[in-house]
Amino acid sequence: MRQDCVALDSGDELSALRERFAVPDGVIYLDGNSLGALPRHVPARLREVVDGEWGNGLIRSWNDAGWIDAPRRTGARIARLIGATAAEVVVADSTSVNLFKLLVAALRLNPGRNVILTQHGNFPTDLYVAQGVAELLGAELRRAGPNHDAVLAALDDRVGVLALSHVDYRTGLINPMRRFNAAAHAAGALTLWDLCHSAGAIDVELDDAEADFAVGCGYKYLNGGPGAPAFAFVARRHHDRFRQPIAGWFGHAQPFAFADDYTPASGIDRVQCGTPPMLSLLALESALDAFDGVDLAALRRKSRALGDLFIRLVDETLGPFGFAVASPRDGQVRGSQVSLTHPQGHAVMQALIERGIIGDFRAPDILRFGFAPLYVRFVDVFDAVEAIGEIMGSGEWSQPRFLVRKAVT
Ligand SMILES: *Cc1c(COP(=O)(O)O)cnc(C)c1O
Secondary structure, three states: OHHHHHHHHHOOOOHHHHHHEOOOOOOEEOOOOOOOOOEOOHHHHHHHHHHHHHHHOHHHHHHHOOHHHHHHHHHHHHHHHOOOOHHHEEEOOOHHHHHHHHHHHHHHHOOOOOEEEEEOOOOHHHHHHHHHHHHHHOOEEEEEOOOHHHHHHOOOOOEEEEEEEOEOOOOOEEOOHHHHHHHHHHOOOEEEEEOOOOOOOOOOOOOOOOOOEEEEOOOOOOOOOOOOOOEEEEOHHHOOOOOOOOOOHHHEOOHHHOOOOOOEOOHHHHHOOOOOOHHHHHHHHHHHHHHOOOOHHHHHHHHHHHHHHHHHHHHHHOHHHOOEEOOOOOHHHEOOEEEEEOOOHHHHHHHHHHOOEEOEEEOOOEEEEEOOOOOOOHHHHHHHHHHHHHHHHHOHHHOHHHHOOOOOO
16 A cells, blocks of 8 residues: 555655655656766755866866865775775776776786686676677687576686676676675686676675675766766775776876876776766765765665565556566565566556656666665655556557657667
C-alpha cells in the first residue's frame, strides 16, 4: 500500500538527506546511476567559482583558491566512500581515459604477462579501451564468463591484469571483489576495478579487499554533474613502481620546474596528466558535501531496501504484463538498481518518462531503475510501479511517439 511506503519514509534514518538535492517537483528520478541529481548548494558554489575565483581571482586562483590541490582534495573525499586512504585516490580525466592509463600501468607492473582478462558484457568503454590497449601493446584481450567461475577458470599464468566492473551496468549483479582479488593474486595477476555503479551507492572496501587499481565516474551516484571528471585509485604498495603512459606535466614531480625530461611525481599524483577541467572538478568537489556525515552502512541498507521493495511490488502487481526481473533478487549481490526486461521496454520507458518517472533503457530490452539512496524515497518506488501498471493496463505505451528512438536512451 502507498500508505506503508509513506510510513517507511517517515522511519527512514536517511530521509532528511533528500533536502540536500534539487529534485524537480513532479519528477520521480530513478536514473541517478546515469546522471546524479543536482545537489541544492552546488549552483551557489559554481557562481562563486565563476564570478569570484575565475572572474576576480583569475590566474591567482590556482594558488589563492587552491585550484592546484583540487584533484587530490576531491580524491581524498571520494576515498572515504570507496574504502581507500586519501593518498590513494585522485580525480582526473574521464573513466575511459583512466582505464587506459591504469590498464597500461598494470600490464607494465607485470612483465612477461600479456593478457588482459575481462568479462563478457562488461561496459562497452571498458571493453573498447582494453581492446585498444591490447592492440597498442601487442597484448591479448580475453573475455570470459559472465559467470564468475568461468572468469576464475580463465585466470592463468599469462594474465597480467583482471579488469572488471564491480557492478554490472545492465543487471546490477555485484562481482565478488574480495574473492576475485584473492584469485587473481594467487594466479600472479593484478586487478583493476571499475566502480562507476558502486561509488556513492554501495559499500566498497578497496584496501581491505586488496584491490590493486580502480576507476570510477564522478557524475553518477557522486552527483558531480554531466561530464564531471572521474577518479582513479592505485593501492599504496604500487606507488613507487607504477608508471602510467600519458606522462603529462601535471603528473610530473615538479611541473613548474619546466624541465625537459619527465620525472613522475611520487604516489597517486602521477596519475594526473594535464590541466583539469576546473569548473567541473569544483562542481564535483562541492557535490560531495551531500555525503557529509552520511553513514555508509545506512546508505547501503537503504539502497537494498529500495530495490527489495521495487521487486516485491513488481511481483505483486505487474504479473500479467510480461516483465521479468533481470537483477539478482538477493539484495546482498545486487547494486543500487533493478532492471526489468520487456519486449516493448523502450516504449514503456518513454511512456514513463513522459509522466516524469525517469529511468533509462539499455538495448535490447532492459528497463533500468536506479535507486540513489540519498534522495529516492520508498513512496517513489511505489508510485513508479503503479505507473508502470497503468501504462501497461491502458496500452498507453503503444502510442507511436513512444516508438521513436532518440540518440541517448
Ligand atoms: C558510466 C560508465 C562508464 C563511463 O565512462 P566515461 O569515460 O565517463 O564515458 C564507464 N564504465 C562503466 C562501468 C560505466 O558504468
